[in-house]
Amino acid sequence: MVRTNPERRQALLDGAIEVLARDGARGLTFRAVDKEAAVPPGTASNYFANRDDLLVQVGHRYYERLQPSDAAMSMLTEGPRTAETITALMTDIVDRITNFRTGYLAQLELRLEATRRPELQSLLTERVQADLTLNIRNHLDSALPGDEDTVLLLYLSLNWLILERLTLPGIFTEEQAKALVATAVDRAIGKG
Structure with a gap:
């Protein structure tokens, strides 16, 4: 090889x-x-x-292709510690993934394939767990509103929003998606 x-x-x-x-x-x-x-x-x-x-x-x-921009990372480290900052970060994630449509669809195929391939399942499990752990640590270390559950709830809800946007694009407009991100943030940190 x-x-x-x-x-x-x-x-x-x-x-x-x-x-x-x-x-x-x-x-x-x-x-x-x-x-x-x-x-x-x-x-x-x-x-x-x-x-x-x-x-x-x-x-x-x-995962290499989905790395956040320096601007997004500076928002995390230097931005105000508000729900609006979290909303901007979550919107960036949704936009980044939505703009890499084929990558997300390929990832869905990989997840389905992982149900039949233990090595692939292990890789994806390790990668997603590492991402969640990093996101939780970054969130807590940056003193943004919310806690570990905030990060997990946003991960779960926004993943489904992304799935809807990419597989059934007529369900939510871009404006509705942005409003849903803000609502998810507010609810996850206990504002709404």
Whole structure:
């Protein structure tokens, strides 16, 4: 297995995300990834030991691409300690994920596939738990209103809002989604 070109590896993983989002887990083949990434046939098989390896690496790549901007992180560390700051942060998260539609849809496919693949389930469980732990710690350390349950309630409610926005976009308009984020924040911190 050859792993010498990091840019090509990223292109293959990004191509795999697009294939997963469009064709589902059953459509994810090395041939489909090669075609999507516009690389010579057989390239993906040089970078990934097998399909399971590819799925696990796609899970890592999804999270790499969703890292918050420096502006969002500075809001967390330097912004006022208010519900409005939390709402702005949550809106940023919803927008970031919604704007990476294929990534989120690929992530849903990975989660379904994880019910059949223990290694993938382990990776996703560890990653989501680590993200939740980090988000809780960041929230508490930054002295924003609310507690650990605030973070968990926002995680659960906003994930479903994102799911609705990406799979049934006619349910909520963008304005309604923004209002729902604000309402979720208010309720989670005990304002409403």
